[in-house]
Amino acid sequence: MAAISHADIVNAPKALLHDHLDGGLRPATVVELAEAVGHELPETDPARLGEWFVAAADSGSLERYLETFAHTVAVMQTEEGLRRVARECALDLAADGVVYAEIRYAPEQHLERGLSLDQVVDAVHAGFEEGCAEAAAAGKRIRIGTLLTAMRHAARSQEIAELAVRYRDAGVVGFDIAGAEAGFPPTRHLDAFEYLQRENFHFTIHAGEAFGLPSIWQAIQWCGADRLGHGVRIVDDITGGSLGRLASYVRDKRIPLELCPSSNVQTGAADSIAEHPIGLLHDLRFRVTVNTDNRLMSGTSMSREMALLAEAFGWGWSELQWLTINAMKSAFIPYDERLAIITDVIKPAYAKLLA
Numbered sequence: 001m002a003a004i005s006h007a008d009i010v011n012a013p014k015a016l017l018h019d020h021l022d023g024g025l026r027p028a029t030v031v032e033l034a035e036a037v038g039h040e041l042p043e044t045d046p047a048r049l050g051e052w053f054v055a056a057a058d059s060g061s062l063e064r065y066l067e068t069f070a071h072t073v074a075v076m077q078t079e080e081g082l083r084r085v086a087r088e089c090a091l092d093l094a095a096d097g098v099v100y101a102e103i104r105y106a107p108e109q110h111l112e113r114g115l116s117l118d119q120v121v122d123a124v125h126a127g128f129e130e131g132c133a134e135a136a137a138a139g140k141r142i143r144i145g146t147l148l149t150a151m152r153h154a155a156r157s158q159e160i161a162e163l164a165v166r167y168r169d170a171g172v173v174g175f176d177i178a179g180a181e182a183g184f185p186p187t188r189h190l191d192a193f194e195y196l197q198r199e200n201f202h203f204t205i206h207a208g209e210a211f212g213l214p215s216i217w218q219a220i221q222w223c224g225a226d227r228l229g230h231g232v233r234i235v236d237d238i239t240g241g242s243l244g245r246l247a248s249y250v251r252d253k254r255i256p257l258e259l260c261p262s263s264n265v266q267t268g269a270a271d272s273i274a275e276h277p278i279g280l281l282h283d284l285r286f287r288v289t290v291n292t293d294n295r296l297m298s299g300t301s302m303s304r305e306m307a308l309l310a311e312a313f314g315w316g317w318s319e320l321q322w323l324t325i326n327a328m329k330s331a332f333i334p335y336d337e338r339l340a341i342i343t344d345v346i347k348p349a350y351a352k353l354l355a
């Protein structure tokens with residue numbers, strides 16, 4: 001079979017579950033918003049700034065990777081800034097052929113200039129509504145749900161969980177915790193997770209990225225996570241194709257892994273795309289999904305991640321369809337709406353590509 005081109009992949013429908021709003025800004029937007037609020041950047045030329053973000057994130061440590069967010073978060077402290085970033089996020093994803101996306105951000109990080117948590121969520125939703133409407137008018141339909149993230153080193157998870165539940169009928173589809181993993185186990189936020197379970201709400205937890213199996217085990221068996229943000233270290237419980245108890249549980253229970261190949265290579269969780277455990281996890285039939293994590297810091301897109309995997313593992317349209325349907329099955333929107341996107345949008349498009 002001929003190799004799949006990047007342009008073909010752009011045209012194929014894709015679903016994205018793990019993408020940070022503050023990790024996906026356009027470099028030119030960072031420059032303009034920084035100027036408007038008087039924030040100093042390491043570079044003021046958009047192209048050079050874009051390169052700076054990727055280089056800084058390439059350092060190999062999760063802690064330094066997180067430093068790059070000081071600049072993006074600094075320009076997302078006003079309603080105008082948040083709204084613009086969300087609108088452009090929707091437009092960029094739609095242009096890349098993403099038909100369903102869950103975008104996450106931490107409202108508590110956007111309060112430096114006096115916004116309330118509710119104002120932050122309202123501004124982001126307004127931006128997504130605008131962006132999705134504009135994309136649809138241009139013939140590129142995209143559905144976006146948001147996940148509210150609490151920072152794992154902070155102590156606001158209960159408050160953010162309540163905020164997410166309050167906005168559950170207004171576009172928030174789930175909850176997440178993120179930030180440096182070592183030293184901040186998910187069980188620190190057990191009250192928030194137990195509250196969410198009692199509210200019949202969905203959540204994912206960043207676990208098993210920089211840190212290993214105990215973090216994944218806690219996220220699932222103590223906190224009750226529906227999905228694993230990354231979860232890539234589950235391979236530590238697999239020896240020569242033989243699964244340990246935790247890996248078996250994750251696979252057999254069909255717990256979705258939100259894998260982010262380029263991001264993992266940057267933070268050192270994998271040595272290269274070709275050596276990324278996604279190949280093994282695919283072969284062992286885990287519920288694997290492909291994600292961008294931070295498009296700005298990784299200089300990437302959904303289509304680029306798919307193209308890198310197709311090249312590294314010789315994957316074709318059937319694998320890309322499998323990954324896309326896996327993601328759609330694992331989405332936090334209602335089952336009938338997930339099914340409608342699978343049967344009306346994804347399967348017909350891939351049937352043509354497979355023919």
Ligand SMILES: [Zn+2]
Pocket residue numbers: 018020178206229293
């Ligand atoms: Zn992430």
